[in-house]
Amino acid sequence: MATKKPATDYSESSIRVLKGLEPVKQRPGMYTRTENPLHIIQEVIDNASDEALGGHCKHIAVTINTDGSVTVDDDGRGIPVGLHPEEHVPTVEIVFTRLHAGGKFDKGAGGAYAFSGGLHGVGVSVTNALSTRLKIEVWRKDDAGNGYHEMAFADGDVVEPLASRPAPRDGKKSGTRVTAWPNPKYFDSPNIPMAEMQRLLRSKAVLLPGVTVTLTNAKTGDTQTWRYDEGLRGYLNEALAQVSNGQPVIPVFEGAQFAPPGDEGFAEGEGAAWVVAWTEEGQVVRESYVNLIPTPSGGTHESGLREGLFGAVKSFVELHSLLPKGVKLLPEDVFARVSFVLSAKVLDPQFQGQTKERLNSRDAVRLVSTFTKPSLELWLNEHVEYGKKLADLVIKQAQSRMRSAQKVEKKKSSGVAVLPGKLTDCESSDITRNELFLVEGDSAGGSAKMGRDKEFQAILPLRGKVLNSWETERDRLFANNEIHDIAVAIGVDPHGEGDSPDLSSLRYGKICILSDADVDGSHIQVLLLTLFFKHFPALFNHGHICIARPPLYRVDVPARGKKPIQKLYALDDGELLAIEDKLKKEGLKEGSWGISRFKGLGEMNAEQLWETTMNPDTRRLLPVALGDFGVAESAARFNMLMGKGEAAARRAWIEEHGNETEADI
Numbered sequence: 001m002a003t004k005k006p007a008t009d010y011s012e013s014s015i016r017v018l019k020g021l022e023p024v025k026q027r028p029g030m031y032t033r034t035e036n037p038l039h040i041i042q043e044v045i046d047n048a049s050d051e052a053l054g055g056h057c058k059h060i061a062v063t064i065n066t067d068g069s070v071t072v073d074d075d076g077r078g079i080p081v082g083l084h085p086e087e088h089v090p091t092v093e094i095v096f097t098r099l100h101a102g103g104k105f106d107k108g109a110g111g112a113y114a115f116s117g118g119l120h121g122v123g124v125s126v127t128n129a130l131s132t133r134l135k136i137e138v139w140r141k142d143d144a145g146n147g148y149h150e151m152a153f154a155d156g157d158v159v160e161p162l163a164s165r166p167a168p169r170d171g172k173k174s175g176t177r178v179t180a181w182p183n184p185k186y187f188d189s190p191n192i193p194m195a196e197m198q199r200l201l202r203s204k205a206v207l208l209p210g211v212t213v214t215l216t217n218a219k220t221g222d223t224q225t226w227r228y229d230e231g232l233r234g235y236l237n238e239a240l241a242q243v244s245n246g247q248p249v250i251p252v253f254e255g256a257q258f259a260p261p262g263d264e265g266f267a268e269g270e271g272a273a274w275v276v277a278w279t280e281e282g283q284v285v286r287e288s289y290v291n292l293i294p295t296p297s298g299g300t301h302e303s304g305l306r307e308g309l310f311g312a313v314k315s316f317v318e319l320h321s322l323l324p325k326g327v328k329l330l331p332e333d334v335f336a337r338v339s340f341v342l343s344a345k346v347l348d349p350q351f352q353g354q355t356k357e358r359l360n361s362r363d364a365v366r367l368v369s370t371f372t373k374p375s376l377e378l379w380l381n382e383h384v385e386y387g388k389k390l391a392d393l394v395i396k397q398a399q400s401r402m403r404s405a406q407k408v409e410k411k412k413s414s415g416v417a418v419l420p421g422k423l424t425d426c427e428s429s430d431i432t433r434n435e436l437f438l439v440e441g442d443s444a445g446g447s448a449k450m451g452r453d454k455e456f457q458a459i460l461p462l463r464g465k466v467l468n469s470w471e472t473e474r475d476r477l478f479a480n481n482e483i484h485d486i487a488v489a490i491g492v493d494p495h496g497e498g499d500s501p502d503l504s505s506l507r508y509g510k511i512c513i514l515s516d517a518d519v520d521g522s523h524i525q526v527l528l529l530t531l532f533f534k535h536f537p538a539l540f541n542h543g544h545i546c547i548a549r550p551p552l553y554r555v556d557v558p559a560r561g562k563k564p565i566q567k568l569y570a571l572d573d574g575e576l577l578a579i580e581d582k583l584k585k586e587g588l589k590e591g592s593w594g595i596s597r598f599k600g601l602g603e604m605n606a607e608q609l610w611e612t613t614m615n616p617d618t619r620r621l622l623p624v625a626l627g628d629f630g631v632a633e634s635a636a637r638f639n640m641l642m643g644k645g646e647a648a649a650r651r652a653w654i655e656e657h658g659n660e661t662e663a664d665i
Contacts (some may be wrong), residue, residue, distance in 0.1 A: 002255070004385065009207065012387060013053075014082040014112065014213050020126060020349070021033045021126075021128065021129035021156040021272075024099070024125070024126050024129035024130065024156075025100065025129055025130070025155075025156070025186075028126075028129075028130055028186045028432070032126055032130065032189060033315045034186060034187055035187065035188050035189065036189045036190070036191060036193060037070075037130075037182035037185050037187050037190065038189065038193060038196055038197060039198075040130055040180070040199060041070045041192065041197075042125040043123035043124050043127050044123075044124055044127055044178045044180065045060070045062065045072055045201070045204070046123065046175075046293060047072035047123065047124060047322050048073075048105070048176070048203050048213065049208065050075060050291075050292070050294045051074055051076030051077060051411070052076070052204075052208045052211045053292055053482075054207065054275045056076045056077050057075055057076035057175075058070070058210065058212065059075050059157065059212050059213075059214070060073070060201075060211065060212075060213045060214070061073040061074075061213075061216070062197070062201060062213075062215050062216070062441070063215075063216045063217075063288060064215075064216070064218060064620075065179070066190065066198075066218050066219055067180050067181070067217050068182070068190065068344075068378045069133075069180060069181040069182075070179070070180055070182075072179075073175065073176075074175050074176055074177040074514045075173075075174065076173045076174065076175055076176060076178075077140065077175075078139050078140030078176050079091070079092045079136070079138050079176050080092065080140070080142070080211060081138055081140060081142055081162060081164065082142060082143065083150045088425040088624060090151070091150065091493075092138060092151065092355070093151065093158060093162065093572040095124060095125070096124055096127075096153060097125060097128065097157075098125060098129045098328040098539070099125055113137040113190055115307030123455060124178070125156075127180055128153050128156050128180075129154070129155075129156040130135075130182060130183055130186045130187075130634065131155075131156075131180045131182055131183055132154065132155060132181045132183045133151075133152065133153065133154050133159075133180075133181040134152065134153045134178065134179070134181070135150065135151075135152045135179045135180075136151055136153075136176070136177070136178050137149070137150045137176070137177040137178075137179075138150070138176050138558065139167055139172050139174050139176075140174055140330045144164065145162035146165055146166055146167070147166055148164065148166065148167040148171070148175075149162055149163065150162075152322070153604065154194065155183070156381065157398070157457065164542075173496055175292060181390065181440075182254065184571070188548045194217070196363060197215065198215060198224065200222075200294065201215050201226060202226045203227050203235075203287065203289065203294055203306065204226075204292060206226075206231065206234075206235040207289055207292050207343050208292070209229060209231050210229070210519060211227070212225060212229075213225070213226045214233040215483075216227075220223045224403045228249075230273040231273075232254065232273060232274070232549055233252055233254050234344065235341055236275045236285065236340070236341045237252070237289075239285040239339075240277060240339060243282055243285060247395065249278045249279065249337075249390060250275045250278060250386040250387075250390050250655040251385075252276065252277045252380060253274075253277070254274070254275045254276075255273070255358035255371075255379075256273035256373070257271050257274065257371040257375065257445075258270065258271030258272075258345065259271055263564075264564065265366070265370070265564065266363075266367055267368075267562040267563050268562050269345060269347070270346060270561070271344075271345055272301065272305075272316060272342060272343060272344040272345065272371055272372070273306075273342075273343045274305065274340060274341065274342045274372060275340065275341050275342045276309065277307075277321050277339045277340070277429065278337050278338055278357075278390060278393060279338065279339060284337065284338065284339045285339040285341075285469060286298075286302075286338075286339060286342075286432075287519055288301060288302050288305075288340075288341075288344070288347055288359075289342065289343045289344065290344050290345075290349050290351075290359050290364075291344075291345060291349060292343075293351075294357075295351075295357060295358055295359050296357050297352070297357040297358035299351075299352070299358040299359030299360060300359075300360060300361055300362060300363075300364040300365045300513075300617055300618060301344040301359050301361075301364040301365075301366075301367070301368050302341060302342065302359075302367025303368075303370055303617035304336045304364055304365040304366065304367060304370075304372070304617075305340065305342050305368050305369070306334075307331065307365060307368075307369040307371060307373075307529065307617075308368060308369035308370070308371070308372030308376065308561075309334050309338065309373075309376060310329075310331040310334045310371040311373040312372070312374075312375075312376035312377040312380065313334045313376070313380070313391065313394055314329055314334075315377050315430070316377060316380045316381065316387050316390075316391065317329065317391050317394070318397075319381070320384070320388070320391070322388065322391045323395065324395065327395060327398050327399060327402065328398070328402075329398050330393075330399070330401070333395075333397040334394050334402060335396075336397050337393060337397065342363060344359075344368060346359070346361055346367070347562060347563055348361070348563060349364075352449075355432075356379070360618075360620075362611060363618050365567075365618060370415065391452070392528035398512055399565070399628060402482040402620075403432070406431075416526050418488075419488060419489060419647075420485035421460055421491055422445075422460065422485065423460045424449050424458060424459040424460075425458045426455060426456050426458040426573075427454060427455050428455055428456045429595065430456070431446075431506055431507060431508060434457075434458065434459045434507065434509055434510075435457050435508055435510040435511075435512055436459075436460060436489060436490060436507070436510070436511050436514065437452070437457065437458070437459050437512045437514045437548065438462055438486065438511065438513050438514060438528060439460065439461045439462065439498060439515075439601070440461075440513045440516055440524050440600075440601060441462070441600070441602060442461050442463065442608075443600075443601070444514070444600065444601030444602045445459055445461025445518075445603030446461075446602075447601065447602065447604055447606050447608060447609045448461075448514065448601075448614065449612060450606035451605075451607060451609045451610035452610070452612075452614055453610075453615075457614065458508065460485065461480065461491050462482055462524075464482075465520075465527055465529075466480075466482050466483065466524065466528055466531060467480045467482070467483060467527070468527055469483065469527075469530060469531045469534060469535060470530050470534055470638060470639070471643065471644060474495075474496070474535060477494050477535060485533060486531070487536075488540075489507070490506060490508060490511060490536075491505040491506050491507040492505065492506050492536060492538070494535040494536060494537065495535070495537070495538065496535075496573030497537045497631060497635075498538070498540070499537075499538075501536075501538050503538060506544070508544070510544060510579045510621075511539065511544050511545055512546045512547070512548045513525050513528050513529070513545075513546070513547050513548065514548040514550070514575045514613065515601070516550070516600045516601055517549075517551065517552040517571065518552075518599075526642075527642070529545070530638060530642050532545050533634065533635075533638060536641070536660065537631075539623065540626070541625055543549055543552050543585075544580075545624045546622060546624060547615050547622040547624060548614070548620070548622075549613065549620045549621065549622055550571075550598070550601055550604070550609070550612060550613045551569035551570055551571055551572060551598065551613075552569075552570060552572055552573075552597060552598060553566070553569065553576045553595055553596065553597055553598070554567060554568070554572040554596045554598070555568040555570065555576070555579055555580075555595055555596075556570055556593060556594040556595075556596070557570070557583060557588070558588075558592055560587070560588060562585065567627045569612050574596070580593075590656070605616050618632045640653060643654075
């Protein structure tokens with residue numbers, strides 16, 4: 001029996017508006033990593049690095065002070081201190097106290113930062129919000145002739161207004177110095193991990209030739225200085241030596257290319273610099289950056305490098321007829337033994353979350369692959385002996401992969417049921433790569449078939465809504481054609497929680513639910529999730545179930561400044577508003593962009609569906625897991641949502657939670 005919770009007062013006063021930096025203090029994990037304060041200090045370091053990237057800074061110094069504070073000092077141009085023309089308060093105050101404010105939104109011609117790591121405009125304002133005290137010193141000439149300016153904040157609020165005076169004659173001419181005292185209540189540990197700080201600062205020196213980067217630990221008296229005049233090559237060689245990889249199979253492949261003025265595909269200056277090495281054994285070294293921001297989780301720029309390297313090696317192998325009969329090269333064969341350092345320059349980078357650990361910009365795949373493929377292809381054909389050595393390594397990798405796949409195939413060759421006729425299967429038998437898309441409707445199924453990668457992606461279109469199987473007995477499931485086809489296609493029989501099903505016959509590592517981005521699509525998701533939770537729990541427990549996330553809107557953005565015409569996609573109304581807000585901040589007039597709403601998957605052509613929803617490099621696939629709920633709690637929630645006799649409990653739950661956008665499963 002459902003118990004109704006006591007009613008609470010829900011009125012106008014219940015709606016709270018968070019102002020200024022309050023959102024950061026309320027939910028710090030949305031804006032930064034909370035394990036330790038390193039990331040909020042990195043935001044300050046990134047600002048200094050952006051000055052160096054623009055050619056305005058030659059020295060960055062970081063000091064860990066004895067009182068736990070951290071000072072970041074640069075000799076850049078200095079943050080502007082005059083009154084902001086619109087806000088009528090000192091600009092430096094806006095930078096440190098307002099979310100979504102900064103010089104990096106100005107991407108047009110003559111903008112302060114053509115290429116920068118900052119995107120959201122919440123960087124140093126987050127540092128300020130999560131610090132008990134923050135002091136800012138600026139060396140910059142103002143209209144009154146003053147050259148030195150300082151102000152201080154406490155918990156994000158101004159406690160010492162901007163004060164200006166003539167700069168000392170023996171002092172620095174220009175630059176910024178920020179000292180922050182991180183508030184320990186926001187972090188699991190108040191200590192900054194020195195090893196991570198050292199790696200961060202060394203990488204800045206590598207990516208900024210000619211810039212000296214210094215780290216001083218006042219607690220121990222130690223000082224370290226980095227300056228890499230040989231750039232990426234020396235950095236990679238040093239890293240490979242540290243992991244004892246031995247000599248690369250071929251000389252290190254190094255290159256850099258950036259879009260010239262008037263380029264039709266990319267903004268002027270966009271491109272990448274890279275060094276790549278192939279080794280036969282040992283640990284691989286992989287580091288990537290976007291506008292000097294480390295991206296430890298990779299992203300679309302790394303996908304572009306993989307695509308470019310694969311395309312070049314494949315072309316070389318085919319041109320010289322080196323591929324043995326029956327062997328097929330895949331991107332992972334080329335990429336498996338690759339070590340690299342990649343530094344991409346992207347005019348308007350889209351990161352996954354404020355921590356910027358992964359690049360999501362779809363254009364970055366094409367950007368990096370377009371520049372790396374012809375460069376490597378030309379180099380291999382100019383050095384054929386090296387090309388053949390690389391081809392030999394790659395072919396051995398492919399043969400090893402195929403032998404492993406054949407062992408798996410022998411295990412599951414007996415007793416295979418006849419696959420459903422409407423299943424469009426993939427070519428690969430490697431379940432670690434294979435994906436099955438359960439697609440809503442025949443129309444969308446057609447687009448998915450044309451847009452997929454037939455090597456590893458299979459399509460099973462579903463007609464109408466699947467049976468609510470929550471209270472269906474296991475031996476009666478196959479009376480429903482759709483459920484029968486799903487079970488046969490994935491190769492696993494229905495089972496219960498606690499059973500030990502035979503997963504050796506599983507045919508796909510990922511089973512992806514692909515439905516429309518509307519209410520009916522959400523209903524189909526819930527019905528399929530119910531089926532898998534109730535009757536295929538082992539797939540749930542092993543992380544095989546995913547939800548594909550097609551966009552609801554497409555935004556057609558006209559060319560502006562250095563940026564060419566763009567097509568941006570939004571998953572929902574919230575993302576659409578965020579895109580429109582960002583475009584307004586970039587100076588576009590409202591109404592200058594076009595908005596298209598997809599009524600369903602069937603309205604997407606194959607290319608759009610591939611780019612937004614199916615391409616592993618650019619899609620946003622959502623793995624399904626139980627999260628904080630246990631099996632019993634999840635079963636109770638499913639029973640309340642899907643049970644035939646739970647109408648009263650459902651109604652009470654909807655009345656209480658109906659205004660929430662997401663429900664935990």
